[in-house]
Amino acid sequence: MKKLKVAILGSGNIGTDLLIKTLRSPVLECAAFIGRNLSSPGMTRANSLGVKISDRGIEAIRSEPDSCDLVFDATSAIDHRHHWSVLQSLGKIVIDMTPSKIGTMCIPAINLDPCLDQRNVNMVTCGGQASIPLAHALGRTHEVDYVEVVSSIASRSSGPATRLNIDEYVETTEDALAFFSGCAKTKTILIQNPAVPCIDMQTTLFAKVKQPNLEALDREVKAIVAKIQAYVPGYRLLAGPVYENNRIVIMVKVQGLGDYLPRYAGNLDIINCAAIATAEAFANKNEKKDTDQRSHAPRR
Amino acid sequence: MKKKILISDPTLRDGNHAVKHQLTAEQIARYAEAAEAAQIPIVEVGHGNGLGASSLQVGESAVGDMEMLKAARRKLVRSKLGVHVMPGFATIRKDIEKAVEVGVDVFRVGAHCTEADVTRRHIGYVRERGKEVYGVLMMSHMVSKETLAEESLKMESYGAEGIIIMDSAGAYLPSDVTERIAELVKALNIPVGFHGHNNLGMAVANSVAAAEAGATILDGTVRGFGAGAGNTQLEVLIAVLDKMGYSTGIDFYKLLDAAEIAEREIMKVIPAIQSISIVSGLAGVFSGFSKHVERASKEYGVDPRDLFFELGRRKVVAGQEDLIIEVAMDLAGKKVSR
Known part of the structure; x- marks a missing residue:
């Protein structure tokens, strides 16, 4: 089958890890790896993998608009505003890795299919990818008064953009939690722990509900965890759901695939696995459309 | 001339840990009034982990942040109103903006001792709004003096007007404090401060060691009201500082x-x-x-001492309260399987 051509904008941890996952995908092809500095570690890595690189940022795509069909934007929320205006006019599909809140929020285990009709899909945040499916399961089984999500990540796994954008991380995750759980009152906390050896990403969901029904919740949680594991192999339920101290508690741990950063960086891995799953779904949909068109074409 | 020490009093913030964040607006007003009378320079108010920290993770506070701050604000004239802020809990838009509007004078923006760079925007924002801002490095016993200096320099570059290191676990001995404060005084162009806890009975001694090493900001709470074993007991600290020839501007009788x-x-x-x-x-x-x-430990039937040592072994930081449940379950499971 014909592979979908993607460009990766942003050569930091997220961008470089996406590159390695793209190269492994049977349906994606990396047409360009774009940053601002040819000597950055990500660029060096891309170059050594034989991928076409550029240090011209969004201009690299503007000047060669036919080089790709889909763009991963792994820069920052502020830069994404400008990038989207350019990419929109070029008719590209965009998967936004930043917490910009411009595109349709996508959690593949919940709403992958409707997202494939959108041109700008937002991957929310790493903590959001880990916790929102649980909050969604909660919302399907309970009348929820309050949801809170705490993620602890290894300091080494969060790069300068994540650190600078910590407020956007918190607020975007809170908005998405509310959207997918149906509960208006949400809270997000992010803790960075510098312990060595590095800690794995861990996320805890706390909730206050009217009438706890652990049996129904347990079923929903197990089902959605299995769905996530289909695209995030290192995702696992650590504890719960339990009801203690008048609150529901569910804990998950996310280990990464160890593609660009080591396995402890589950935070980076989960958002990237979700983005790749989304891009692959776009690729499969395109392929299907092509095949359908071909089979319906009049024969000469 | 007597050497001056700036005192910041988090009785109404750290003390909130001691009552599971249940301080009421009336209690806050009552103590703020007494603190004003005693001319305590900075009165810190809020949830134990600061702005935006009321949560199931750490504990929900009895009254909202702004209500607490307003209750204190009405009673403080010469004393400044302070808050503790941890990025990751509080955001500029949701919390800091509102605190500025309510009339907070002093913002102490804190992070775990190796994570200073998460405070960049928050410190910058407070400076832009023309309020006083300090950088706070928590759990400072976990790293070397060199790392503390490096992290402090970052906060200084973001606009912090002073750096306070916290002995959040009450783990220091006076020689540890002397070494770290001396390093910071040497490295920085801004004042250096110390916030002690009394787990090993060293809080006053450690605060004195900090002053002797060049710290000019010290934290203390009355009766040591605060998390765990409590903080540096303020009335003792003031008595000792006075005896050693430091001035704080605090009215000692009114403080008592x-x-x-x-x-x-x-x-x-x-x-x-x-x-x-x-x-x-x-x-x-x-x-x-x-x-x-x-x-x-009660809920899962484990020895709280084992629980603390295991948490220490896992190098947990402030904000990781959820791990307590996990470790307790873990220890309980091991006990069953044995």
Whole structure:
């Protein structure tokens, strides 16, 4: 089958890890790896993998608009505003890795299919990818008064953009939690722990509900965890759901695939696995459309 | 001339840990009034982990942040109103903006001792709004003096007007404090401060060591009201500093009165160095965890001392209260399988 051509904008941890996952995908092809500095570690890595690189940022795509069909934007929320205006006019599909809140929020285990009709899909945040499916399961089984999500990540796994954008991380995750759980009152906390050896990403969901029904919740949680594991192999339920101290508690741990950063960086891995799953779904949909068109074409 | 020390009093913030964040607006107003009378320079108010920290993770506060701040604001004239802020809990838009509007004078933006770069925007924002801002490095016993200096320099470059290192676990001995404060005084162009906890009975001695090494900002709470074994006991600290020839501008008799008022009106129990606090200090675990450890050890039938040492071994930081449940379950599971 014909592979979908993607460009990766942003050569930091997220961008470089996406590159390695793209190269492994049977349906994606990396047409360009774009940053601002040819000597950055990500660029060096891309170059050594034989991928076409550029240090011209969004201009690299503007000047060669036919080089790709889909763009991963792994820069920052502020830069994404400008990038989207350019990419929109070029008719590209965009998967936004930043917490910009411009595109349709996508959690593949919940709403992958409707997202494939959108041109700008937002991957929310790493903590959001880990916790929102649980909050969604909660919302399907309970009348929820309050949801809170705490993620602890290894300091080494969060790069300068994540650190600078910590407020956007918190607020975007809170908005998405509310959207997918149906509960208006949400809270997000992010803790960075510098312990060595590095800690794995861990996320805890706390909730206050009217009438706890652990049996129904347990079923929903197990089902959605299995769905996530289909695209995030290192995702696992650590504890719960339990009801203690008048609150529901569910804990998950996310280990990464160890593609660009080591396995402890589950935070980076989960958002990237979700983005790749989304891009692959776009690729499969395109392929299907092509095949359908071909089979319906009049024969000469 | 006497050397001056700037005193910041978090009785109404750190003390909130001791009552599971249940201080009421009336209690806050009552103590703020007494603190104003005693001319305490900075009165810190809020949830134990600061702005935006009321949560199931750390504990929900009885009254909202802004209500607490307003209650204190009305009583403070010469004394400044301060808050503790941790990025990751609080955001500029949701919390800091509102606190500025309510009339907070002093923002102490804190992060775990290796994570100063998360405070960049928050410190910058407070400076832009023309308020006083300090950088706070928490759990500072976990790293070397060189790392503390490096992280402090970042906060200085973001616009912090002083750096306070916290002994959040009450783990320091005076020689540890001397070494670190001296390094910071040497490295920085801004004032340096110290915030002690009393798990090993060293809080006053450690604060004195800090002053002797060049610190000019010290934190203390009346009766030591605060997380775990409590903080540096302010009325003792002021007496000792005075005896050593430092000036703080605090009215000593009025301070003693404020301590009486606080003891009577806001404390359920006066903090003491309980057996478990000693373990917590030795394990180097955040003092704010003590109530959670107490509860979780009962719930899962594990020895709270084992729980503290295991948490220390896992190098948990402030804000990781959820791990207490996990570790307690883990220990309980091991006990069953044995």
